[in-house]
Amino acid sequence: MEQPNVLAAPTKGKRKFSPLERVKNKFVTRSLTPIMAYMLFFSLLPMVWAVILGFFDYSPIRAGGGFLGLGGVNPFVGLENYQAMFADTQPARVFRSAVVNTIMFAFLVLPINLAITLPLAVIIESIHERFKGFFRAVYFMPTISSAVAVAVMWGYIFNPQQGLLNSIIRAVGLTPPKAWLTDPTAVYFGVPLAMIAVIIAYIWQDFGYNLVIFIAALQGIPKELQDAARVDGANAWHTFWRITLPLLKPTLLFVIVLTMLSSFQVFVIFDVMTNGGPRNQTTPLVMSIYENAFRYQHMGWAAAISMVLFLMILVVTIIEFKFLRTDWEY
Amino acid sequence: MATTTTADRGTHREFSIKRLFTQSSAYLILIFGTLVTLVPFIWVILTSLKPASEIIRMPPTFFPETWTLDSYRTIFTDPNVPLARFYMNSLFVAVFRVFITIFTSTLAGFIFAKYRFWGKDIIFGFILVQLMIPFQVVMIPAYLILVKLGLVDSLWGLIIPSMVDAFGIFLMRQFIEGIPNELMDAARIDGSSEFGIYWRIILPQMGSAVAALGIFTFMGTWNDYLWPLIVITTHEKRTLPLLLTWYNSQHGTRYDLTMAASILVLLPILVVYAIFQRRFVRGITMTGFK
Numbered sequence: 001m002e003q004p005n006v007l008a009a010p011t012k013g014k015r016k017f018s019p020l021e022r023v024k025n026k027f028v029t030r031s032l033t034p035i036m037a038y039m040l041f042f043s044l045l046p047m048v049w050a051v052i053l054g055f056f057d058y059s060p061i062r063a064g065g066g067f068l069g070l071g072g073v074n075p076f077v078g079l080e081n082y083q084a085m086f087a088d089t090q091p092a093r094v095f096r097s098a099v100v101n102t103i104m105f106a107f108l109v110l111p112i113n114l115a116i117t118l119p120l121a122v123i124i125e126s127i128h129e130r131f132k133g134f135f136r137a138v139y140f141m142p143t144i145s146s147a148v149a150v151a152v153m154w155g156y157i158f159n160p161q162q163g164l165l166n167s168i169i170r171a172v173g174l175t176p177p178k179a180w181l182t183d184p185t186a187v188y189f190g191v192p193l194a195m196i197a198v199i200i201a202y203i204w205q206d207f208g209y210n211l212v213i214f215i216a217a218l219q220g221i222p223k224e225l226q227d228a229a230r231v232d233g234a235n236a237w238h239t240f241w242r243i244t245l246p247l248l249k250p251t252l253l254f255v256i257v258l259t260m261l262s263s264f265q266v267f268v269i270f271d272v273m274t275n276g277g278p279r280n281q282t283t284p285l286v287m288s289i290y291e292n293a294f295r296y297q298h299m300g301w302a303a304a305i306s307m308v309l310f311l312m313i314l315v316v317t318i319i320e321f322k323f324l325r326t327d328w329e330y
Numbered sequence: 331m332a333t334t335t336t337a338d339r340g341t342h343r344e345f346s347i348k349r350l351f352t353q354s355s356a357y358l359i360l361i362f363g364t365l366v367t368l369v370p371f372i373w374v375i376l377t378s379l380k381p382a383s384e385i386i387r388m389p390p391t392f393f394p395e396t397w398t399l400d401s402y403r404t405i406f407t408d409p410n411v412p413l414a415r416f417y418m419n420s421l422f423v424a425v426f427r428v429f430i431t432i433f434t435s436t437l438a439g440f441i442f443a444k445y446r447f448w449g450k451d452i453i454f455g456f457i458l459v460q461l462m463i464p465f466q467v468v469m470i471p472a473y474l475i476l477v478k479l480g481l482v483d484s485l486w487g488l489i490i491p492s493m494v495d496a497f498g499i500f501l502m503r504q505f506i507e508g509i510p511n512e513l514m515d516a517a518r519i520d521g522s523s524e525f526g527i528y529w530r531i532i533l534p535q536m537g538s539a540v541a542a543l544g545i546f547t548f549m550g551t552w553n554d555y556l557w558p559l560i561v562i563t564t565h566e567k568r569t570l571p572l573l574l575t576w577y578n579s580q581h582g583t584r585y586d587l588t589m590a591a592s593i594l595v596l597l598p599i600l601v602v603y604a605i606f607q608r609r610f611v612r613g614i615t616m617t618g619f620k
Contacts, residue, residue: 024445024447027524028441032441035434036453042475043468043494046469050467126353127356127357136611137611146571146574146596148571149574152589153370161388162585209614267466286466286556293469293470303471306469310467317462
């Protein structure tokens with residue numbers, strides 16, 4: 001809210017700008033115009049352009065005529081890119097498996113992540129103040145690490161001969177998988193083994209983020225509420241389910257949406273660990289966009305795929321706005 | 331206390347034993363989690379300190395039998411890997427992006443928080459819409475724009491398209507709204523310009539918010555992979571993550587070398603983290619940044 005301004009000249013009936021208001025307006029115009037122009041150019045324009053590209057058979061290697069190189073040898077094809085997604089061709093099959101892989105990845109990562117981070121946050125909150133910081137700092141370490149370095153690390157950990165994981169599995173007397181990342185026939189409950197391996201590495205890197213959010217949310221819950229429940233005879237389990245968890249609802253929804261969105265946008269760890277293989281079993285949508293646009297130069301087709309990704313993200317975001325409203329506060 | 335009866339002490343002790351049990355199982359779980367988190371790091375460090383011959387031995391060793399810095403020596407003396415160059419590339423992009431993003435975010439955030447002007451709500455709504463558009467959806471046209479600007483295969487191509495951050499503006503507005511107007515009005519009476527108010531009154535009060543924005547912009551840039559992968563083609567212009575994947579593809583089976591290279595990429599940010607750990611965690615909880 002603007003304060004009533006002592007310097008503002010008294011207005012004489014007419015709607016006129018005072019000297020101070022003029023100074024302010026000049027400042028706003030001069031500062032905001034370049035920033036907004038910049039956003040139009042680097043955010044809005046690419047978005048509109050991406051939508052348009054999806055209706056063209058566009059490749060940057062063909063010297064197209066017309067506006068933005070569209071038209072001529074890069075013809076308008078209407079909805080053909082979208083119709084092609086349902087066709088029985090190799091690119092369409094790869095695209096469809098990318099959609100399945102992305103959704104499978106997101107829906108496996110989310111529950112596993114929550115099942116680890118929420119209890120862990122409660123446990124960290126229950127211990128002595130002096131050690132909380134230490135554990136939080138350690139668990140957050142993978143999250144700040146470079147995703148590429150983490151993926152290279154885990155590629156080695158999953159190495160069937162020299163890898164750490166198989167060494168541990170052998171040491172406890174079990175038979176490890178022959179190949180974690182390259183065996184297309186290894187599928188467990190419909191999930192390829194390579195996908196499982198990537199999920200393990202991804203969760204290892206990512207869990208610290210949600211953990212820190214949950215710890216902060218738990219610290220924000222007034223202790224009196226839990227104490228009151230205890231006085232009324234509730235045990236720790238009941239207190240958690242009936243008091244703590246309902247109060248965490250907004251945080252929980254925030255975490256769910258953010259985890260989903262970032263899983264939809266996953267790329268690095270797949271690119272480095274599996275490069276989409278074996279047999280496209282671990283190709284996520286972003287990799288499919290990247291490969292089609294920048295390796296095969298099929299940018300129209302890739303833009304259409306990116307619209308599918310956008311739609312998926314939009315749906316999750318809309319669901320977020322519907323559910324994130326909470327009915328009560330504390 | 332002298333008045334405590336033995337019965338009281340009995341129940342008290344019972345309670346303590348139960349508490350001791352839950353407490354110690356809590357610590358056991360946390361220590362197990364710590365091992366799961368740290369062992370991969372430790373193993374990678376130990377691998378980078380083994381000689382090449384020990385890497386391929388079956389069964390693999392955990393601790394090196396022979397400790398050596400050979401892998402690091404190989405990387406440092408490799409003429410194809412001018413490490414200082416790659417560190418400078420990453421640092422150059424990250425530092426520019428951090429300072430420019432902080433400047434544009436705080437300035438726009440200040441205006442949206444403290445000024446009334448025509449179309450304000452619409453323009454701010456436009457910024458909120460930008461928040462919902464992920465980079466991966468617009469990266470193709472963003473690349474085509476870069477081609478038109480002649481910025482492909484240039485480090486500026488990593489900086490210029492991301493100088494304004496919708497989330498940063500949104501965040502800074504939230505913080506600046508909490509700053510009282512009295513100081514601003516006092517500065518105006520003293521003859522300060524509007525930009526002077528931003529520079530001398532608002533900015534100095536935003537330490538922790540700016541630190542959070544700066545830390546996450548730095549991390550995001552330092553670890554960024556997809557956009558540099560698209561933009562940069564010349565070897566000497568690679569940033570550290572690109573260098574690492576390239577090095578990995580060149581020496582895929584020499585795990586002593588690739589693990590040493592990974593450590594070299596990880597080290598700077600881990601050192602920064604070790605120093606500013608509290609700020610990192612506070613920044614996340616304050617902003618919900620990802």
